[in-house]
Each structure stands twice: as C-alpha cells, then as structure tokens.
Amino acid sequence: MSVTVSPEEQQDRPSGMLEVTPSLVDDVCELVEAGERGMVLNIAADLHAPDLARLLTHLPFEAAWELFHWLPVEDAGEVLAEIEGPLRADLLEDARPERVTEIIDELDSDDAADVLAELPDDLARQILTGLEDAADVQTLLGYDEDTAGGIMGTELVAVPESWTVEEATEEVRRNAETVEQIYAVFVVDPQDRLVGMLSLKTLLLSQARSVVSDLMDREYHWVSPDVDQEEVGRIMQHYDLVSLPVVNASGRLLGRITIDDVVDVIREEAEEDIQRMSGIATGNEELDASVFLVSRGRLPWLLLGLVGTIMAGFVVTQFEASLAEAVVLASFMPIMTAMAGNAAIQSSAITVQGLASGRLWTGDAFGRLGKELAVAFVNGVALAFTLAVFVSLIGFGGGNSIHLALVVSLSLFIIILLATTNGALVPVLLARMGVDPAVAMGPFVTTSNDILGLTVYFLIATSLYL
Amino acid sequence: MSVTVSPEEQQDRPSGMLEVTPSLVDDVCELVEAGERGMVLNIAADLHAPDLARLLTHLPFEAAWELFHWLPVEDAGEVLAEIEGPLRADLLEDARPERVTEIIDELDSDDAADVLAELPDDLARQILTGLEDAADVQTLLGYDEDTAGGIMGTELVAVPESWTVEEATEEVRRNAETVEQIYAVFVVDPQDRLVGMLSLKTLLLSQARSVVSDLMDREYHWVSPDVDQEEVGRIMQHYDLVSLPVVNASGRLLGRITIDDVVDVIREEAEEDIQRMSGIATGNEELDASVFLVSRGRLPWLLLGLVGTIMAGFVVTQFEASLAEAVVLASFMPIMTAMAGNAAIQSSAITVQGLASGRLWTGDAFGRLGKELAVAFVNGVALAFTLAVFVSLIGFGGGNSIHLALVVSLSLFIIILLATTNGALVPVLLARMGVDPAVAMGPFVTTSNDILGLTVYFLIATSLYL
Numbered sequence: 042m043s044v045t046v047s048p049e050e051q052q053d054r055p056s057g058m059l060e061v062t063p064s065l066v067d068d069v070c071e072l073v074e075a076g077e078r079g080m081v082l083n084i085a086a087d088l089h090a091p092d093l094a095r096l097l098t099h100l101p102f103e104a105a106w107e108l109f110h111w112l113p114v115e116d117a118g119e120v121l122a123e124i125e126g127p128l129r130a131d132l133l134e135d136a137r138p139e140r141v142t143e144i145i146d147e148l149d150s151d152d153a154a155d156v157l158a159e160l161p162d163d164l165a166r167q168i169l170t171g172l173e174d175a176a177d178v179q180t181l182l183g184y185d186e187d188t189a190g191g192i193m194g195t196e197l198v199a200v201p202e203s204w205t206v207e208e209a210t211e212e213v214r215r216n217a218e219t220v221e222q223i224y225a226v227f228v229v230d231p232q233d234r235l236v237g238m239l240s241l242k243t244l245l246l247s248q249a250r251s252v253v254s255d256l257m258d259r260e261y262h263w264v265s266p267d268v269d270q271e272e273v274g275r276i277m278q279h280y281d282l283v284s285l286p287v288v289n290a291s292g293r294l295l296g297r298i299t300i301d302d303v304v305d306v307i308r309e310e311a312e313e314d315i316q317r318m319s320g321i322a323t324g325n326e327e328l329d330a331s332v333f334l335v336s337r338g339r340l341p342w343l344l345l346g347l348v349g350t351i352m353a354g355f356v357v358t359q360f361e362a363s364l365a366e367a368v369v370l371a372s373f374m375p376i377m378t379a380m381a382g383n384a385a386i387q388s389s390a391i392t393v394q395g396l397a398s399g400r401l402w403t404g405d406a407f408g409r410l411g412k413e414l415a416v417a418f419v420n421g422v423a424l425a426f427t428l429a430v431f432v433s434l435i436g437f438g439g440g441n442s443i444h445l446a447l448v449v450s451l452s453l454f455i456i457i458l459l460a461t462t463n464g465a466l467v468p469v470l471l472a473r474m475g476v477d478p479a480v481a482m483g484p485f486v487t488t489s490n491d492i493l494g495l496t497v498y499f500l501i502a503t504s505l506y507l
Numbered sequence: 508m509s510v511t512v513s514p515e516e517q518q519d520r521p522s523g524m525l526e527v528t529p530s531l532v533d534d535v536c537e538l539v540e541a542g543e544r545g546m547v548l549n550i551a552a553d554l555h556a557p558d559l560a561r562l563l564t565h566l567p568f569e570a571a572w573e574l575f576h577w578l579p580v581e582d583a584g585e586v587l588a589e590i591e592g593p594l595r596a597d598l599l600e601d602a603r604p605e606r607v608t609e610i611i612d613e614l615d616s617d618d619a620a621d622v623l624a625e626l627p628d629d630l631a632r633q634i635l636t637g638l639e640d641a642a643d644v645q646t647l648l649g650y651d652e653d654t655a656g657g658i659m660g661t662e663l664v665a666v667p668e669s670w671t672v673e674e675a676t677e678e679v680r681r682n683a684e685t686v687e688q689i690y691a692v693f694v695v696d697p698q699d700r701l702v703g704m705l706s707l708k709t710l711l712l713s714q715a716r717s718v719v720s721d722l723m724d725r726e727y728h729w730v731s732p733d734v735d736q737e738e739v740g741r742i743m744q745h746y747d748l749v750s751l752p753v754v755n756a757s758g759r760l761l762g763r764i765t766i767d768d769v770v771d772v773i774r775e776e777a778e779e780d781i782q783r784m785s786g787i788a789t790g791n792e793e794l795d796a797s798v799f800l801v802s803r804g805r806l807p808w809l810l811l812g813l814v815g816t817i818m819a820g821f822v823v824t825q826f827e828a829s830l831a832e833a834v835v836l837a838s839f840m841p842i843m844t845a846m847a848g849n850a851a852i853q854s855s856a857i858t859v860q861g862l863a864s865g866r867l868w869t870g871d872a873f874g875r876l877g878k879e880l881a882v883a884f885v886n887g888v889a890l891a892f893t894l895a896v897f898v899s900l901i902g903f904g905g906g907n908s909i910h911l912a913l914v915v916s917l918s919l920f921i922i923i924l925l926a927t928t929n930g931a932l933v934p935v936l937l938a939r940m941g942v943d944p945a946v947a948m949g950p951f952v953t954t955s956n957d958i959l960g961l962t963v964y965f966l967i968a969t970s971l972y973l
Contacts, residue, residue: 063870091745098866125866214712223708224690224749241707242689246680278774279557281767283690283749300766301747304773308744311777312860318781319856320849328861332878336885339853343923346849347890351897353841361834368831374840375819375957382953383786383812387805390785394778395794400564400591404529412798419802424813431817457809487848487953491841 059087066099073104078111085112094123097132106132114140118147121156126327130159138164142171149221150174151194151302154181181296189273190266192306193287193296196220199227202236202254206247209239222299224284228257234292235263263288266295273298274306275399314479320346349488353378353495360499363507370502373449374495377456380424381494382487384457385464388413389486392468393478406469410462417461424457425450448506452498459497460490525553532565539570544577551578560589563598564795572598580606584613587622592793596625604630608637615687616640617660617768620647647762655739656732658772659753659762662686665693668702668720672713675705688765690750694723700758701729729754732761739764740772741865780945786812815954819844819961826965829973836968839915840961843922846890847960848953850923851930854879855952858934859944872935876928883927890923891916914972918964925963926956 059065065084072081085093085108097105097120109117109132121129121144133141133156145153145168157165157178169175169182177195184190198216200209209226217223226244228237237257247256263286264273277285283300313324320342326335357364357374364370392409395401401409432446464486468478525531531550538547551559551574563571563586575583575598587595587610599607599622611619611634623631623644635641635648643661650656664682666675675692683689692710694703703723713722729752730739743751749766779790786808792801823830823840830836858875861867867875898912930952934944 063868089746091747095865099868099871210711213708217708217712222747222749241711242679242683245676245707245711246683278767278770280555281557281688281770283688283766300749300770301744304744304747304766304770307770307773307777308864311773311780312864314777315781315784315860316856318784319852321853321856326857328857328866328875332881332885335878335882339850339882340886340889343846343849343853343886343890344893347842347846347893350842350845351894353845354838357838357841358835361837364830364837365834368827368834369824371827371830371837371840372820372823374837375823375844375961376813376816378841378844379816379819379953379957380809380813383809384805386785387787387809390782390787391792391794394781398774398778399561400794402529402565405565409794412801415798416801416805419798420806420809423806424809427810427813428817487845491845495841 059084059092061088061092061095061099063099066096069096069108070100070104073100073107081108082111085116090116090119091123093120097124098126098128102128102131106135110136110140114143115147117144121145122148122152126329127159128329129156130161133160134164138167138171142168146173149194149196150177150181151192151296153178154191155186158182158186184266187270188266189264189268189270189285189287189298190295192270192273192302193266193298194302195296197227197294197297198223199229199233199294200239200253202228202230202252202257204253205249206244206251206253206256207249209244209253210249213241213244222301224299226253227286227294227297228253229294232292233294235286235288235294237261238286261286264298265289270303270306271310274303274310277303278307317479346488349485350491353488353491356492356495356499360503363499363503366507367502369445370499370506373452373498373502376428376449377452377494377498378491380453381456381460381490384417384420385460385486385490388416388461388464389468392465396468396472396478403469403472406465410465413461413465414458417458420461421454421457425454428453445506448502449498451505452501455501456494456497459493463490463493525550525558527554527558527561527565529565532562535562535574536566536570539566539573547574548577551582556582556585557589559586563590564592564594568594568597572601576602576606580609581613583610587611588614588618592795593625594795595622596627599626600630604633604637608634612639615660615662616643616647617658617762619644620657621652624648624652650732653736654732655730655734655736655751655753655764656761658736658739658768659732659764660768661762663693663760663763664689665695665699665760666705666719668694668696668718668723670719671715672710672717672719672722673715675710675719676715679707679710688767690765692719693752693760693763694719695760698758699760701752701754701760703727704752727752730764731755736769736772737776740769740776743769744773783945812954815951816957819954819957822958822961822965826969829965829969832973833968835911836965836972839918839964839968842894842915843918843960843964844957846919847922847926847956850883850886851926851952851956853930854883854927855930855934858931862934862938862944869935869938872931876931879927879931880924883924886927887920887923891920894919911972914968915964917971918967921967922960922963925959929956929959 069081069084088096097109100108105128109120112120121132124132145156148156153172157169160168169179172178181190181195196219198213198220200212213223213226224241226239227235228239230236237259238261239253239257243256262276262280262282264276266287266289273285277300285298287295287298289295316326317324321338322341323338326338392401392406396403429446429450432449433442471478535547535550554562563575566574575586578586587598611622614622619638623635635645638644647656647661662685664679664686666678679689679692690707692705693701694705696702703725704727705719705723709722728742728746728748730742732753732755739751743766751764752760753762753764755761782792783790787804788807789804792804858867858872862869895912895916898915899908937944
C-alpha cells in the first residue's frame with residue numbers, strides 16, 4: 042500500500058484532465074456554496090467519472106448532493122456507478138423520483154440493481170416500475186449480492202449459431218450503445234441456451250460470409266448464478282478471462298460478468314480479509330459507517346478476545362505462589378506472550394495464503410510442518426541467544442542473571458517452536474473442518490498463543506528457576 | 508478466503524476438462540514414474556495450462572521435470588508462463604539449452620524476461636542470444652520487475668493515424684498470431700509516439716474506408732515505465748481499463764500492460780500486504796522457499812519485536828515492588844497487553860485501508876479521531892463492564908474483589924481509549940512522513956501497545972489499588 046501521490050500519477054493523466062486534490066475539493070466546495078453552477082460543471086467536465094466520484098466523497102454531504110444534482114443525468118449515472126458505501130443511496134434521497142429514475146436508467150443493469158438494493162424499499166419499488174429494463178433489474182435484485190448473479194450484468198450480445206459474421210457484426214452494432222464493454226459475442230441455441238463464444242478479434246478477422254458455428258469457441262468457462270463472487274474472481278484470474286457467462290441449471294444464458302467488476306471484487310475481498318484478520322467481524326467497515334455500525338463490527342471480537350485473555354490471566358493465577366517467590370519472572374511475561382503471537386502469525390499467514398490460493402492442499406500441509414519446525418529452530422536459537430545476552434548483560438535478576446538468562450531463553454526457544462507449528466497447523470485443521478482458515482490469523486492467534494506462551498513459560502520457570 | 512472445492516467449481520468446468528485433485532496428482536505421479544508418456548500426455552491435453560501448472564507444482568520435483576519436458580514446446584511455454592516461484596527456473600535447468608530457447612520463444616516478451624531473470628546469469632545470457640525477439644526481451648530485462656516496464660509486454664498492434672480501418676484491420680490480422688489478447692490498436696506518429704487509441708469495437712463497427720485519425724480516442728491513460736506496478740493496478744482499476752500503454756519521456760510507445768497481468772499484481776500486492784502485516788519483512792515468502800530464505804524474511808521482525816517487548820519487560824521491572832505487594836496484579840497483565848493490541852489493530856486496519864485506497868486523506872484523518880474515540884468509548888464501557896463482572900463474580904483477588912474489579916476495569920477502559928486512537932493516528936503520521944502506513948499494522952501495533960498497556964495499567968493500579 043502506498044499513499045503519496047507520485048509525480049508520475051500527475052504526469053500520466055490524459056492531458057487536460059484534473060486531479061482530485063484537497064485544494065480542488067476546497068475550491069469546489071466554495072463554488073458550490075456560492076451557487077456557481079456553471080463553473081462547477083466546467084470543473085466536473087474535466088474530471089473522469091471515477092475522479093468526480095472521489096471528489097463527491099470528499100465534499101461535505103450538502104455540497105456533494107447539490108453538485109450531484111446539478112449534473113446532467115448521463116454524467117450523474119456514470120458517477121453514481123463509481124460511488125461506494127452509504128453515500129450512494131444518500132445522494133438519491135430527497136431528489137425528485139423522476140430524476141432518480143432517469144439517472145438509474147443510465148446505469149448498467151447490475152449497477153442499477155445494486156443501487157436499488159441500497160435505497161429504502163418504498164422508493165426502490167416506485168423507481169423500479171419506471172425503469173426501461175425493469176424486468177432485468179428485478180431479476181438481478183433476486184440474487185444475493187455476493188454471488189455471480191449479484192455481480193453479473195444483462196447487457197450482452199447473443200446471436201444464433203446459424204448467423205454469418207456480417208449478421209453478428211450488425212447485432213453488435215445494434216447493441217453498441219447499451220453494451221459499452223464488449224469482448225465477446227455469446228452464441229445461443231433457439232432455447233437461449235449458451236453453446237459457444239466468439240471473441241471480438243475473431244469476428245473482426247473473419248470473412249463476412251463465414252458462419253458463426255464454424256468459428257465459435259465451444260470450450261469456454263461459465264458459472265451458475267449462485268457461485269460466490271470470490272470463486273468467480275478466482276476462476277477469471279486463474280484462466281485469464283475478461284468476460285464470463287452466467288448460465289442457469291438448464292443452460293440458459295442469464296448474463297455476463299466482466300473483468301472490471303471482478304477486479305473490484307478481488308480488491309474488496311482482500312480488504313475484507315485484512316479487516317477480518319484485524320478482528321473486525323463483519324469485514325466490511327466503511328469509513329463513513331455510523332459509530333453504532335462500527336462498534337457492532339468490532340465489539341464481538343473484542344469481547345471474545347477478552348474472554349480468551351481472561352483465561353490467560355487464570356494461567357498466571359495458578360503460578361501466583363511462584364511469582365511471589367521471584368517477582369522478576371513477571372517482567373518476562375510480555376516477552377513470552379508477544380513472541381508466541383509474532384511467531385505464530387507468520388507461519389499461519391503463509392499457510393492461510395497457500396490454502397486460499399490453492400497452492401497448498403490440506404493434505405500437503407502436514408508435510409510442511411518439518412520445514413516450519415526447521416525455520417522455528419533457526420529463529421528460536423537466534424532469539425533465545427539475543428534474549429540471553431540482554432538478560433545477562435543488563436542483569437534483570439540481580440545476582441542470578443546467568444541462571445535467569447538460561448531459563449528465560451530456553452522458555453523462549455520452546456515457545457517459538459510450539460507457536461510456529463501451532464500457527465501452521467490451526468489453519469489446516471480449520472480448513473479440514475470446513476471453516477475459513479483466515480479466522481485463525483486474526484487476534485485468535487494472539488490470544489491462544491498468550492495462553493500457550495504463559496503456560497510453557499511458567500512450567501519451565503517454576504521447575505528450573507525456583 | 509475459502510478453500511473447499513465447491514460442487515459448482517467442478518460443475519462449471521468446460522465439459523471434457525479435468526480438475527486437478529490430489530488423486531489425479533497421485534495417478535499422474537505413478538504414470539510418470541512408470542514412464543507412461545502417452546497416457547500422461549493424454550491427461551495433460553485435457554488440462555488448461557493454468558491447471559497443468561498447478562498439477563506440476565503438486566508433483567514431486569523429479570516427476571514434474573519429467574512431465575514438463577515430455578510436453579511439446581508450445582504447451583511447455585504456455586504452462587511455464589503460469590508457474591510461480593522457484594519451480595519455474597528449476598524446471599528449465601538441466602534441460603538442453605536449445606529446448607529451453609524454443610520454450611521461451613513461445614512466451615510473450617514480458618513472461619520471457621521474467622523467466623530469464625530467474626535463471627542463472629550464464630544460462631540466461633546464452634538463451635537470450637538465441638531468442639527471436641532478443642532485443643525486446645533484453646530491453647524488458649532492464650526494467651525493475653515491480654514497475655510498469657517490468658510487467659508490460661511488447662506484443663501490440665500499432666498503426667499510423669493516416670491509415671484506414673481496412674488497413675488497420677489487416678495489421679491486426681498480420682499480428683494475430685503473436686498478439687493473442689487484443690483489446691485496442693495503438694495509434695502512433697512517424698516517430699513512434701503514441702497519439703491515440705482505437706478500441707477493437709470501434710474498428711469492428713466502422714466503415715472500411717474511414718481514417719483512423721477520425722475515429723481514434725485522443726484522450727487515454729498511459730504510464731511511464733518506472734511507475735510502480737501497484738500504482739499501475741490502481742490506475743487500471745480506478746478507470747476500468749483493460750489495456751494501458753507504457754510510454755517513455757519523449758512520448759514513444761514502449762509496450763502495453765493488459766488487465767490479466769494487473770489482476771495478478773493486485774492479488775500479489777494483497778498477499779504481500781498481509782505478509783508484511785504478519786511480520787514477514789520481505790512480503791514475498793513462497794511455499795517452496797528454502798529454510799534459509801524463510802528465516803531471513805521472518806527473523807528481522809522477530810528480533811525487532813523481541814527488543815520492543817524487552818522494553819515492555821522493563822516497564823514491568825519498574826513496578827516489581829508493587830507486584831511483590833499484590834501479586835494478583837500480574838494476572839491482569841496479559842489482558843491489558845492483548846486488549847490494547849486488539850483495539851489498536853482494528854482502528855489502524857481501517858485507517859491504513861482508507862489511506863491506501865485514497866478514500867481517506869491524511870488531512871481528513873485527524874477529523875476521524877472523534878469517531879474513533881466515540882467507538883472506543885462504547886466498546887471500552889462494554890469491555891470494562893464485562894471484565895468487572897468476571898472479576899467480582901469469580902473473585903480473582905480474594906476479599907478485595909470489588910475494589911480490584913473497579914481498578915482493572917478502569918485500566919482496561921482507559922487502555923481501550925488510548926490504544927484505539929493510537930492505532931488510528933500512527934498510520935496517518937507515518938503517511939505524512941512518507942512511510943508506508945501498512946507497516947504500522949504489523950506486529951508493531953502489538954508491541955507498542957504492550958508498552959502502552961502495561962504502563963497505563965501499572966500507573967493506575969499502583970495509585971488506586973495499593
């Protein structure tokens with residue numbers, strides 16, 4: 042991740058196009074508040090839709106609403122498709138329903154369905170009935186938004202296999218307006234069942250009289266509408282696809298998913314994974330979510346973590362007598378817990394990634410333990426040595442320094458061995474049980490290793506030091 | 508992330524194509540060892556190149572090498588492009604240089620440069636001289652592999668603006684073999700400087716006699732070859748591009764980046780982020796990396812973490828007298844450290860993501876502190892209450908339970924407030940200093956909050972409990 046706007050980013054913009062900077066946001070905000078509609082629309086015309094969307098998200102809501110509704114419907118539609126989070130629905134509320142209908146009519150069917158799903162039910166129903174492709178959008182609304190059906194669009198070009206290249210090209214032309222991105226033409230039988238695909242390149246390079254069925258690719262990938270969007274992303278990425286047809290159980294072509302939608306899915310899923318690893322249960326906290334929503338996403342894990350860590354506290358309670366005897370032992374508790382967590386999260390990250398990408402199978406994973414143990418051995422020796430040097434030089438335990446150094450270093454070494462293998466094993470066990478192994482990487486690793494680290498440490502310390 | 512192979516995944520395969528399963532791997536392994544070349548090649552023919560690559564990565568190395576060199580050069584080239592990690596170079600070593608040259612000649616220039624960069628220098632130099640597009644590959648080898656120059660390919664169709672649609676189409680046809688994926692034709696001036704782009708759709712739908720300069724898009728995105736690949740991914744994703752030209756300082760067209768390369772970049776970068784967050788310094792640990800490489804990636808952070816956590820140990824040392832007085836206080840140490848880390852990593856994850864995606868600017872971020880404080884307040888109250896109930900019911904501290912419960916709950920509450928704001932602030936400060944804020948999310952958060960948590964806890968406990 043990187044945040045700074047590089048000089049390249051500026052330089053690589055198409056000439057004449059503006060970049061959204063804090064000062065541009067301030068300027069536009071003032072212009073909107075001053076009611077300078079003409080000047081604002083001039084600036085908006087120099088922004089690509091995704092940049093205009095970014096500008097809106099950085100403006101105060103009132104100014105964003107005002108600007109958005111100054112835009113011609115076509116531009117408003119393009120911008121709306123690029124906006125994420127609650128702002129999208131907020132921009133449409135309190136506007137005339139006729140204008141909202143016109144704006145949503147500008148959207149691709151998949152975006153239209155997404156927007157309607159975010160609007161209050163009453164408003165959504167009212168608008169839906171007025172849409173040009175109401176039936177398509179209605180159908181799309183029936184799919185779970187995280188599935189192939191939820192991300193597919195119905196804008197596509199389909200032709201019978203008996204048509205010629207010339208006829209198919211004419212069909213592309215007829216649909217050129219509604220189907221903006223087109224990478225392939227779908228070939229269907231009289232029952233609308235998908236039977237082949239024809240790339241635009243083949244269409245361009247073939248003779249006008251050639252017949253589609255002679256040119257089409259009969260071997261193609263497809264998904265059913267209930268496939269999870271993450272799986273869709275994996276398939277399109279694995280096979281380098283830019284367009285993937287969605288087909289129902291009887292083989293009928295329902296829609297198509299394009300690579301740009303999937304790129305967003307891949308980014309969203311990566312962000313969700315990182316949020317889940319960080320203990321945000323819902324995995325989809327938005328910057329502009331309410332305090333209540335944010336808390337609802339974060340609190341469950343914190344409470345669970347608290348319970349786990351209270352158990353770690355109980356472990357310590359069992360050794361209170363030892364601590365009373367040698368209170369210096371308490372100083373090493375944070376070292377043992379933190380290092381157990383640090384070592385475990387490294388090995389679990391690698392295992393989880395390997396499992397998720399399909400490069401590692403649960404069957405292979407046990408075989409990896411040998412390597413993890415070897416790595417843990419090397420790192421454990423280095424860490425134990427470093428700790429021993431610190432303790433004996435700085436003299437934590439007064440006169441007992443060397444003895445203390447040996448005991449805590451040995452504990453650290455054993456904890457590194459156990460925590461590393463623990464981190465590599467838990468995700469595999471979870472995967473075998475059908476649980477998403479990514480949850481293992483979250484604060485779960487930290488808490489379970491707090492308990493492990495403290496138990497091992499106190500067992501060794503009480504038997505060797507006291 | 509999800510690991511289980513869904514029934515859909517099986518069902519959605521093109522008919523006749525095989526799926527790579529552990530039992531298929533076992534079967535192929537036996538067939539290779541038995542020298543059943545014909546049967547193995549039959550199976551390979553039923554696998555897509557990415558699946559065949561997956562099969563190879565799961566086979567024992569000797570069997571993978573054998574199988575790979577049974578493949579005809581065209582297939583071997585396709586598979587090689589799909590293989591990741593050290594296996595790719597390993598498959599080429601010990602093979603006849605003439606065969607290696609033939610295989611690499613099958614690759615796109617960007618893949619060829621990647622593979623050569625992984626081979627031993629001597630071998631790479633020997634092979635490079637024999638390649639058909641040696642000059643292109645040599646140039647590509649000069650770019651850093653994480654930049655636009657490193658991921659671009661030189662396979663593209665470029666035409667002068669004076670040409671007609673018919674001539675441009677002929678040029679596409681002439682290059683159809685080498686340029687497999689084609690989404691747009693690039694338009695250049697006599698000095699090879701990029702002046703426009705023409706989508707395949709426009710080419711298909713325009714009259715044969717129309718002139719390119721009348722049809723081409725003069726407003727397009729481009730990058731210079733030194734732009735970081737992550738930035739390339741962000742640009743292509745932000746603007747929904749499938750093809751992005753790479754242009755040098757004088758405007759000359761050098762190559763093009765296609766969306767499938769960028770999809771891989773987005774996934775790799777997400778994996779790198781997760782690895783860095785997990786304390787793997789290099790961010791690119793491979794499953795089949797050597798113990799030495801793995802340790803080298805993991806040990807630096809562990810050593811740093813050890814030093815940080817030794818400082819946390821020193822904090823405890825300062826309060827040894829208090830601990831000797833009330834050894835029960837030690838039982839709450841893991842709670843304070845773990846909960847500080849858990850709360851901080853949540854708020855820092857959101858801040859880092861917001862900054863990385865451009866949805867949050869460093870200027871806005873301070874304004875977010877109010878919300879983070881509100882969330883921390885709500886969560887802090889819930890957590891403090893829960894801890895108080897546990898402590899007073901279970902009676903950690905013997906007769907002093909209620910008093911102890913109040914003191915530790917108050918500590919926890921204050922620690923949650925501080926750690927949450929700390930987690931949200933540190934990434935912003937790092938970003939302002941020009942440092943990648945993702946490093947803040949790593950075990951850094953855990954360690955720094957260990958110190959914070961213990962200090963606050965002992966200050967409160969010594970003044971209110973003792």
